[in-house]
Amino acid sequence: MPDPQVLSLAPAPAPTGAGVVASGPRRRRFSILTRRDKIVLLVIVGIPVFLDIAFIWGPTVASILFSFTNWQGYGGITAQNIVGIQNYTFLFTQYTLFWPALIHNLMWLAFFVFIASPIGIFFAVLLDREIRGSRFYQNVFYFPVVLSLAVVGIIWELQYAPDGFIDSALGLTKQTNAIDWLGNPSLNIWAVLVAASWRHVGYIMVLYLAGLKSVDPTLREAAAIDGASDVQTFFRVIFPVMAPINVVIVVVTVIESLRAFDLAYIINQGTNGLELLSILITNNSISEASLVGRGSAIAVILLVISLVPITLYLTRVMRSTGE
Amino acid sequence: MAIQDTSRPEAPSTTGPRSVSRRDILKGMAVVAGAAALPTILVACSSTPTTAPGGGGGGGAVTGTVTVGSNHSDPGELKGMQAINAAFMAANPGSKVVMNTVDHGTFQNQISAYLQGTPEDDFTWFSGYRMRFFASKGLATPIDDVWAKVKSNYTAGFATSVTGDDGKVYGIPVDYYPWCVFYRKSLFAAKGYTIPKTWDDLKALCTKMQSDGLIPIAFGDKDGWPAMGTFDILNLRLNGYQFHVDLMTGKQKWTDPKVTTVFQKWAEIMPFHDTTYAGLTWQKAADTLVQQKSGMYFLGLFMTSEFQATENPADLADVDFFPWPTLGTQYDSEAALDAPIDIWMVTSKSATLQADMDTAKAYMDFWSKGSTQLLMFQNQPGLIPAASDTDTSTYSDLQKKAASIVGAAQKITQFLDRDSRPDFAGADGMQGFLQKFLANPTQDTTGLQKQIQDFWDALPPATV
Structure with missing residues (x-):
C-alpha cells in the first residue's frame, strides 16, 4: 500500500536540489519505506549527489585550495608551495590587470542589464503586436543567437577592422583619422559590448516573446475596456504577470555577463583593454605561464561575485516554492 | 650559471674571429664536413637504403612509427613539413610519420598542458630558456646519443642553445631567423x-x-x-x-x-x-x-x-x-x-614513446641534416637552416645577407619571451x-x- 505514495514522493528531492532536504516529515516517511525502496532512493539521490560532488563541489574546493598555493602544475604540491593569501594580496594591490578586468565584467553586466536586455524586451513587445512581417523580423533578430560566439567574433572583427566596413562607411580610411575600434584600449570594450549585445538582444527577444504569447489575452481586453493605454497595459498588467519570465531574463543576463569570454578572447585574447576575469583565469592558469595558484585565486573571486546573484535568485525561488 | 646558458649562439665569436662572416664559416664547415656528410645526404636522398650508414649522422634505417607535434601551421611551413615527412619515410621504407599540426599561438599557449598530457613523440619548440624550463621539469627526453652523432654539423653556439641545466642535450636546432x-x-x-x-x-x-x-x-x-x-x-x-x-x-x-x-x-x-x-x-x-x-x-x-x-x-x-x-x-x-633558434625535441610523457623510441630518435637525426632543413627553407624562406652542411647555393641574396648579419653580430639573443x-x-x-x-x-x-x-x-x- 505505501508504494504509490512513495513513488509520488520520490522525484521530489531531485528538483529541489539534493543536499538540502532533510526536514522532519520526510524522516518519518522514511521509516515506512521498504528495504528496496531505500535502495531505489539511494540510487536516485546518490547518483546526482555523487555527480554534484565530483563535478561541482570537488573542483570548487580544489580551486579554493589551489588559490593559497603558488603551484605551477608540475609535480606534486609541497609545503613550500603554500603561500597563504599572497595571491589575493597581489591581485588586489599590485596586479595591474585585475581591476580593469573586474570593472570590464561589471560594465558588461551593466550594459546588458540596462541596454541590451531592455532592447530585447522592447523588440519582443513590438513583434508581439502582430505587425506585418513579424516572422521575418523575428528570424532576423534571432539569427545572431544561432551563430556561435566564435563566428560572431569574426564577423565583428571584419566590421571593426581599420579597413573594415564601419570605418569605410564613416569615410575614415586614412592613417590619421581611422578609428581603431578593436585596438584602442579605451574604445574596444564598447565595441565588443555592441557586438555581444547584437547577439544578446535576439536571445532575450525570443525568450520574452515566448512569455508574451502565453499571457492570457483576456487580461489585455480587460485593460483595454478599462481604458488603459498600451504603455499602461504593459507596465501595469503584462509586466507583473510576466514575473517568472522576468526572473529568467535577469538570470540569463547576469550569467551571460559573468561568463563573458569568447568574444574578447577571439579578438585579442583578452588583452589591451579587453581584460575579463574569465580570460585572466585562462591566461594565467592554462596558458604557458601555468600559474595555477593565481588563476585559481581569480576564479575564487569570480565565484564570490557570482554567488551574489545566485543567492538572490535561489532565495527568491525557494521562498516562492515554500509558500 | 644562467648567464652562460642564455648566451647561446655566439656562433661566430666562438668559431672564429669577428671579421669572419657566418657565410665564410659555413663554407669552411662544408669543406670539413662535406666528405663525412656526403654519403649521408646521398642515402637521405635516395629511396633505396642499400647500406645502413654507420655513424656520421644516419642512425640506420628504421621501420617504426613516429608521432610528431608541429606548430608549423602557416601554409608554407606546412608544405615544408609534409615534404620532410615524405623524405623521412622515403629514406626509411616501412616507417611512418604521423603529424599533428596545431596553430602556432595555440601550441605555445598549451605547451605545458600538452607536454604533461599525452603528447606526440617529437615536437617543435624553442631553444634556450624555454627549452631548459621544460627539460628541468622532466617533460623532455635527453638525446645525447643522437647529438653525439650529429654535433659535428653544428657550430658551438648552437650546441649551447640546446644544452639543458643538467648538461644533457635536449634538442636539435633546425633553423633561426634574425x-x-x-x-x-x-x-x-x-x-x-x-x-x-x-x-x-x-x-x-x-x-x-x-x-x-x-x-x-x-x-x-x-x-x-x-x-x-x-x-x-x-x-x-x-x-x-x-x-x-x-x-x-x-x-x-x-x-x-x-x-x-x-x-x-x-x-x-x-x-x-x-x-x-x-x-x-x-x-x-x-x-x-x-x-x-x-x-x-x-x-x-x-x-x-x-x-x-x-x-x-x-x-x-x-x-x-x-x-x-x-x-x-x-x-x-x-x-x-x-635571432631565435627553433628546435625539435623528444617528449617524455608520450604513451607511444617507448615503442617508437628508435624512430623518434631517427627523426631527430634526420632533422639535423642540412638537406632536411633545406626542404623547410624552400617553402618558408624566412627560416634559415641551422646545420653546417646546408647547401647554401640555393640561398637568395636576402638569406645570404641574413646569415652574414648574424655572423657579424658579436652577441646573439633569442627573444624577450624566449630568454625569460x-x-x-x-x-x-x-x-x-x-x-x-x-x-x-x-x-x-x-x-x-x-x-x-x-x-x-x-x-x-x-x-x-
Whole structure:
C-alpha cells in the first residue's frame, strides 16, 4: 500500500536540489519505506549527489585550495608551495590587470542589464503586436543567437577592422583619422559590448516573446475596456504577470555577463583593454605561464561575485516554492 | 650559471674571429664536413637504403612509427613539413610519420598542458630558456646519443642553445631567423631614401617618409609579442647584451634607470609607427609594407613569407633589410640582435614513446641534416637552416645577407619571451605591460616599471 505514495514522493528531492532536504516529515516517511525502496532512493539521490560532488563541489574546493598555493602544475604540491593569501594580496594591490578586468565584467553586466536586455524586451513587445512581417523580423533578430560566439567574433572583427566596413562607411580610411575600434584600449570594450549585445538582444527577444504569447489575452481586453493605454497595459498588467519570465531574463543576463569570454578572447585574447576575469583565469592558469595558484585565486573571486546573484535568485525561488 | 646558458649562439665569436662572416664559416664547415656528410645526404636522398650508414649522422634505417607535434601551421611551413615527412619515410621504407599540426599561438599557449598530457613523440619548440624550463621539469627526453652523432654539423653556439641545466642535450636546432628592418628596394630607390645608419638618420628618414604620405614604420602588436622585438633591440643597443641577459633572468631590476632610457628612446620613434598597430597582426602589418603603404618594418626574417604569399616573384626579390641603426653607445659595436633558434625535441610523457623510441630518435637525426632543413627553407624562406652542411647555393641574396648579419653580430639573443620565464613573458605579463606603455608612450614609466618588477617578484620561485 505505501508504494504509490512513495513513488509520488520520490522525484521530489531531485528538483529541489539534493543536499538540502532533510526536514522532519520526510524522516518519518522514511521509516515506512521498504528495504528496496531505500535502495531505489539511494540510487536516485546518490547518483546526482555523487555527480554534484565530483563535478561541482570537488573542483570548487580544489580551486579554493589551489588559490593559497603558488603551484605551477608540475609535480606534486609541497609545503613550500603554500603561500597563504599572497595571491589575493597581489591581485588586489599590485596586479595591474585585475581591476580593469573586474570593472570590464561589471560594465558588461551593466550594459546588458540596462541596454541590451531592455532592447530585447522592447523588440519582443513590438513583434508581439502582430505587425506585418513579424516572422521575418523575428528570424532576423534571432539569427545572431544561432551563430556561435566564435563566428560572431569574426564577423565583428571584419566590421571593426581599420579597413573594415564601419570605418569605410564613416569615410575614415586614412592613417590619421581611422578609428581603431578593436585596438584602442579605451574604445574596444564598447565595441565588443555592441557586438555581444547584437547577439544578446535576439536571445532575450525570443525568450520574452515566448512569455508574451502565453499571457492570457483576456487580461489585455480587460485593460483595454478599462481604458488603459498600451504603455499602461504593459507596465501595469503584462509586466507583473510576466514575473517568472522576468526572473529568467535577469538570470540569463547576469550569467551571460559573468561568463563573458569568447568574444574578447577571439579578438585579442583578452588583452589591451579587453581584460575579463574569465580570460585572466585562462591566461594565467592554462596558458604557458601555468600559474595555477593565481588563476585559481581569480576564479575564487569570480565565484564570490557570482554567488551574489545566485543567492538572490535561489532565495527568491525557494521562498516562492515554500509558500 | 644562467648567464652562460642564455648566451647561446655566439656562433661566430666562438668559431672564429669577428671579421669572419657566418657565410665564410659555413663554407669552411662544408669543406670539413662535406666528405663525412656526403654519403649521408646521398642515402637521405635516395629511396633505396642499400647500406645502413654507420655513424656520421644516419642512425640506420628504421621501420617504426613516429608521432610528431608541429606548430608549423602557416601554409608554407606546412608544405615544408609534409615534404620532410615524405623524405623521412622515403629514406626509411616501412616507417611512418604521423603529424599533428596545431596553430602556432595555440601550441605555445598549451605547451605545458600538452607536454604533461599525452603528447606526440617529437615536437617543435624553442631553444634556450624555454627549452631548459621544460627539460628541468622532466617533460623532455635527453638525446645525447643522437647529438653525439650529429654535433659535428653544428657550430658551438648552437650546441649551447640546446644544452639543458643538467648538461644533457635536449634538442636539435633546425633553423633561426634574425630580426632586422625590412624595406622595399624599389620604394627606397624611387623616393631617394638611404639606409639609416644612426638613430638620427632613422628619425630623419621617418620624418621624410611621413611627409611623403607613408607610414614610416609598420607595426602590428595585436598578438602582444612583436613589441618585445623593439624593446629588445633598443635595450641591446643602449644597455648591451649582458644587461639583457641579466634583466631577463632577474639579476637586474626592471626599475633600473637603464630600462627607463629604453622606453624614452622608444617614445621618440613611436609617433612614426602605424597608429592602428594594436588591432593588427604581424601579417597585416607586413601587408602594409607589401602594398607600399609603409616604408620600413622591424620584424623577424619570417616576415618575408608575406612577400612570397603574393605569388609574384618580383615582390620577394624587392624586399631587403638592414640591421637596426646604432644609438651612439659603447654597445653599438656588439651589433647584437635577436635571432631565435627553433628546435625539435623528444617528449617524455608520450604513451607511444617507448615503442617508437628508435624512430623518434631517427627523426631527430634526420632533422639535423642540412638537406632536411633545406626542404623547410624552400617553402618558408624566412627560416634559415641551422646545420653546417646546408647547401647554401640555393640561398637568395636576402638569406645570404641574413646569415652574414648574424655572423657579424658579436652577441646573439633569442627573444624577450624566449630568454625569460614563460610565466613572466605571457599575455597577462610583459605583453600586457608593453601594451600599456604603447598606449601612452610619453608617460612617466616609473610606475609601469615598478608594476613590472612587482609582477616579477610575485612569481613563484624559479626552479630552473
